[in-house]
Amino acid sequence: MAFLYLFSLLCLVVLAPPTATANTSGATTITVPLSPFTKHPSSDLYQILNIFASSSRSRAHHLKHPKHKTNTSDVVKTPVYPHSYGGYSISLSFGTPSQTLPFIMDTGSSPVWFPCTSRYVCSKCTFSNVDPSHILTFKPKLSSSAKLLGCKNPKCSWIFGPDVKSQCHDCDPSARNCTQTCPPYINQYGTGSTGGLLLLETLKFPKKTVPNFLVGCSIFSMRQPAGIAGFGRSPESLPSQMGLKKFAYCLVPRRFDDTPVSSNLVLETGSGSDDHVARGISYTPFRENPATSNSAFHDYYYLTLRKIIVGDKRVKIPYGYLVPRSDGNGGMIVDSGSTFTFMEKPVFEPVAQELEKQMANYSRAAAIEKHSGLRPCFNISGKESGPVPELIFQFKGGAKMTLPSENYFAIVADKSVVCLTIVTDSAIGPQLPGGPAIILGSFQQQNYYVEYDLANKRLGFVKRNCV
Numbered sequence: 001m002a003f004l005y006l007f008s009l010l011c012l013v014v015l016a017p018p019t020a021t022a023n024t025s026g027a028t029t030i031t032v033p034l035s036p037f038t039k040h041p042s043s044d045l046y047q048i049l050n051i052f053a054s055s056s057r058s059r060a061h062h063l064k065h066p067k068h069k070t071n072t073s074d075v076v077k078t079p080v081y082p083h084s085y086g087g088y089s090i091s092l093s094f095g096t097p098s099q100t101l102p103f104i105m106d107t108g109s110s111p112v113w114f115p116c117t118s119r120y121v122c123s124k125c126t127f128s129n130v131d132p133s134h135i136l137t138f139k140p141k142l143s144s145s146a147k148l149l150g151c152k153n154p155k156c157s158w159i160f161g162p163d164v165k166s167q168c169h170d171c172d173p174s175a176r177n178c179t180q181t182c183p184p185y186i187n188q189y190g191t192g193s194t195g196g197l198l199l200l201e202t203l204k205f206p207k208k209t210v211p212n213f214l215v216g217c218s219i220f221s222m223r224q225p226a227g228i229a230g231f232g233r234s235p236e237s238l239p240s241q242m243g244l245k246k247f248a249y250c251l252v253p254r255r256f257d258d259t260p261v262s263s264n265l266v267l268e269t270g271s272g273s274d275d276h277v278a279r280g281i282s283y284t285p286f287r288e289n290p291a292t293s294n295s296a297f298h299d300y301y302y303l304t305l306r307k308i309i310v311g312d313k314r315v316k317i318p319y320g321y322l323v324p325r326s327d328g329n330g331g332m333i334v335d336s337g338s339t340f341t342f343m344e345k346p347v348f349e350p351v352a353q354e355l356e357k358q359m360a361n362y363s364r365a366a367a368i369e370k371h372s373g374l375r376p377c378f379n380i381s382g383k384e385s386g387p388v389p390e391l392i393f394q395f396k397g398g399a400k401m402t403l404p405s406e407n408y409f410a411i412v413a414d415k416s417v418v419c420l421t422i423v424t425d426s427a428i429g430p431q432l433p434g435g436p437a438i439i440l441g442s443f444q445q446q447n448y449y450v451e452y453d454l455a456n457k458r459l460g461f462v463k464r465n466c467v
Contacts, residue, residue, distance in 0.1 A: 034080005034090050034105065034249055035262040045412055049419065052339045053373035056423050056441060059190030060342035063108055063335065064435025066296035076205050076267035080105065080249055087337060088251060088442060090229060090265055093204045094215060095143030101136050103229035105249070105265065107452070108335035108439075110234035110299050111159070111187055112241075113216025114138045114227035116196055123222045124192075130225045140199065140217060149182040149198040155214045156182035158236040159198065185216060190337075192223030203242075208269075213241055231336070231452075232299040239454060243269055248278075248451040249336070250466035251442055253406070263466045278449050281460040284395035291328020300333040300436065301452065303459060304396035308347070310354040311389035321347050321437040330437045334450075334459060338441035341408075341422045347437055348424035351391075352376055355420065358389040365417045372412065374419040381416035388418075393440075401461060407444050 078090045087104040094101070094114065101114050115122070115137040125132040140146040149156055151168035160167075160183060171178035186195040196218035203210040214236055218227070230237045231247065239247055250263045287302040305322045308315045321344060324331035343351065355376065356364075362378035369375040391408050393401040409418040421443050451460035 034078065034088055034265040035252070049410060049412065050371065050373040052421075052443075053423050055191050056338050056340040056342055057425070059108075059335075059338045060423075060439055062188060062190040063300070063333070063338070063439060066294065066299070066435070076208055076269075077264045078205075078267070079262040080251065080265045087339075088249075089226065092229060094138060094201045094213070095140075095204075096145040096202055097143070098204050099138050099142065101138060101227055103227040104337065105231060106228050106335075106337035107231045107301060108299075108333070108337045109187075109189070109228065110230040110232035110237035110240070111185070111216055112214070112227070112229050112236070112238055113187065113194060113196065113218050115221065115225075116140065116217035116219055119219060121220045122225055123220070125221070125223060125225045132225070135225055138217065143201065145202040145211070147200050149200055149214065150178055151180040151182050152178045153182065153200075155200070155236070156198070158214065158234070159185055187216070187228075189224070189228075192221060194218040194221040194224050194228075196220070210242055233301065234299050237299075239267075239452075242267065245269055245455045246451060246453045248449060248460075250449045250464055251336075251445050251447070252466045253446045254443065261467060278451065278460065278462055278464075281449070281451065281462040282397075282399035283453070283456075283458045283460045284397045284399040286457045286459060287323065287331065287396075289324045289328050289331065290326055291324070294328055297324075297328050297435070300335075301459065302436070303332050303334060303440075305332045305393060305438065306396060307392070307394040308351060309390070309392040309394065310351060311358050313354055313358070315350045315354050317347050317350065324436075329434045332438035332440065333436045334440045334445075336442050336445070338439050339443050341441040341444045342439040343422055343424050344437040345424050348422065351422070352420065355389060355391075365413070365419075368413060368417050368419060372410075372419055374410070374421065374423070377412075377417050377419040379417055399461070401448075403444055404447070404463075407446055 078092075080088050080090055087106070089102045090105050091100050092103050093099065103112070103114070115135050117137060117139065120135060120137045122132050122135055125135070152165060152171060157164050164183065167183055168178060168180050170180040182198045184195060184197055186193060194216070196216050199215055199217045200212045201215050203213040231239055234240065244267055246268045248266045252261055252263050284303055287304045289297040289300070289302055291297050302324060308317055320330050322330070322332065352375065359378055362380055365377040365379045368377045388405040388409065391403045393403075395401070408421055410421050411418055447464060447466050448461050449464040449466070453460055
């Protein structure tokens with residue numbers, strides 16, 4: 001039934017060949033905001049934390065069990081906004097003339113898609129500041145550069161793999177051209193899904209144009225009130241299609257959720273010199289996942305984690321959880337689409353126990369743990385303020401991410417309780433074996449300049465006031 005609805009889109013859009021051309025001028029800087037995206041249905045702090053914790057676990061389940069599948073240097077900057085949904089959004093302009101829509105920036109996936117046509121339906125999208133009947137959608141009929149992706153177009157295999165041509169049953173093998181479209185897609189995410197047809201469209205920035213950009217025209221979604229811009233490592237991602245040399249962001253703190261406060265997402269193309277190296281930045285190389293059984297793991301940005309340190313104590317973690325094993329399981333990835341960092345229990349429990357040990361002078365707030373979905377929580381009321389143990393991730397090459405306490409503790413209950421904002425498998429739910437063992441979420445990346453140096457295959461980071 002869903003596929004019939006998808007194909008009905010063919011009757012709803014009028015498409016023509018794209019007319020835009022690529023911009024080949026010299027270095028260019030464009031500024032557009034990156035900000036948090038609203039998606040929680042409550043103003044109750046405990047419920048919001050519980051939603052963040054639950055969505056982070058759901059996201060982890062998805063990431064751990066994914067479905068198989070020039071000489072100039074240009075810089076593009078686009079604002080990034082934080083939202084109480086847990087994600088961060090950017091605005092992108094597609095089409096001729098341009099139509100501008102919000103997208104969640106997601107380094108844990110690659111497809112780029114937007115809500116599409118006047119018939120777009122979003123199920124279970126009743127969130128704070130979101131009216132499901134008034135979600136901003138892209139109108140292919142209004143764009144002269146939009147066209148459906150053909151079944152034999154090589155970009156169709158980006159989504160469906162090399163065997164997709166076997167599904168082009170209506171194509172004459174001897175004919176050069178084929179009018180059959182690429183099959184409908186369905187993308188699964190941690191807390192929702194989306195489906196539609198693939199388009200070739202023009203992506204526009206004020207001083208840069210990317211023609212024939214592969215983008216999904218979604219006509220139905222569940223719990224996805226905005227499009228998603230995938231920044232993963234596959235060919236269909238935004239960085240790959242734009243030929244980015246690097247991209248970087250600086251996530252503003254969660255206290256600015258749903259406000260006009262934003263920071264910049266920087267996109268750099270070409271092969272020019274490194275004119276935008278951040279002062280004091282530390283680098284650690286990306287790591288390849290050795291698994292061949294699930295190609296989706298190659299979409300992720302893996303890092304080589306050497307140590308986890310709480311206070312001055314190195315936590316003992318089995319090596320097989322710090323780096324991906326030969327079967328592809330284990331290791332650490334960095335993911336802007338997850339809110340709270342996820343750790344499998346063999347990693348989480350020793351970290352939590354060491355925190356409890358070093359904060360033994362504070363009593364546990366069991367009731368808050370039950371309502372928030374986070375643990376451990378500590379009652380700090382009536383106590384003299386003292387140092388909170390540092391939480392440090394040390395990576396290959398010596399790079400250390402020393403998190404400030406506000407990046408791994410949330411203050412609740414009128415500032416009398418703090419809760420660890422790292423989650424693990426649900427105590428009463430199923431375990432999550434397989435896939436990454438540690439997922440570094442956006443909450444832990446607040447007030448860090450984070451640089452994905454794609455040309456040199458490394459991640460850089462440095463503390464910074466992102467506001």
